[in-house]
Amino acid sequence: MTDRRRLPMNARVAAAHLENAPEDLEKVTGTAARIGVPVADLLRAPDGARDRQLVYGEPVTVFEDRGGWSFLQAAKDGYAGYVPSASLTAPFEATHWVSAPATHAYSADDFKSPETHALSHGSRVQVLGGTGRFLQTNLGFIPACHLAPLGVHPGDPAAVADLFLGTPYLWGGNSRFGIDCSGLVQAALLACGTPCPGDSDMQEAELGEPAPPGDYQRGDLLFWKGHVALVRDAETLIHANAHDMAVAIEPIAAAIARIEAQGDGPVTAHKRLG
Structure with missing residues (x-):
């Protein structure tokens, strides 16, 4: 390599x-x-x-x-x-991951207690105990509804991407605090248990198979030179983009026309995951 x-x-x-x-x-x-x-x-x-x-x-x-x-x-x-x-x-035995868009760890099992950490979607923690509204972790107490056991995955990458709506665009970003196009796709796929490389050119080369032109299905990937978006339905996509400077939903046809008009070229690939 x-x-x-x-x-x-x-x-x-x-x-x-x-x-x-x-x-x-x-x-x-x-x-x-x-x-x-x-x-x-x-x-x-x-x-x-x-x-x-x-x-x-x-x-x-x-x-x-x-x-x-x-x-x-x-x-x-x-x-x-x-x-x-x-x-x-140092290494620790992670047991759970943050499945909410973001969360806080608190100093006690009380949402009015001081927070100790702000954590993004995808963060991994070790649960030490607790069975109520809060789980005690190596960082403090985290709302149980914001955590999922490692190995438990949602089944819809587009739904995971929707969790990031409004997240500020950040070149090279991989968190709820700032994310870019390939970071959003990677977060969505990894959450669903699908291996995914980090950059859009790698994703275009390594993910999925070519889909029929114009046959847009939820979970498909659309690629441009240096950009990637996730299809939500036959009419719309979701992507982190510098036009909105955020994660946004956009009509597919409008996005294709806008991106080409701004000089970034046509769609280079339409891929469907297995």
Whole structure:
């Protein structure tokens, strides 16, 4: 694999399993960790551009910790990059994920108690106890209705995408606090248990099969150069887009015409998931 986005190798170290890595690089097996902050930018280089984001509790493999930066690879999609080392925490046994658009962890099982953390959809936590309105977790008390056990998945990616309606557009974003087009599709598919890469070009190349032209069905994916949207029904789609600077619902025909008129070209693929 030569795509640097999913290549666990930098100028000093390479993952031990990589074949044909340069001989002068240190070969490392990596150590397990989890994201320990609500949202961490996954950067192309230390202090560099954001490629993607990781949310609390996501598992990662760390290959280098140097100068306050950790070079790592995300378990969810294989994306490699840098995060501040301080944003990581030791591995823990996650039992539940945040299935609501967002939630808070509270200091007690009382919604009037001080909140301790704000968490995005997709965050992973360890439930320690509780059977009432709140579950006690490693971060505090979280409303039980906002959590689902790991391995329990909704069946409708479009319904998951709807949870993000109004979320601000953020290039490279992967959370309820800010998200981009491919981040929205990835969040929707991963929530439903469907593996999904991080960027729209990867998604176009790797997801689904070509669908009949004009036959739009709920859950289909529409691709443009550098953009992706999720079909809600025969007439509408949902996407995170810079036109609205938010996640929005738009008529399919209007979106196709608008995107082409603004110079971003025609639809490049219409894919249907199995």
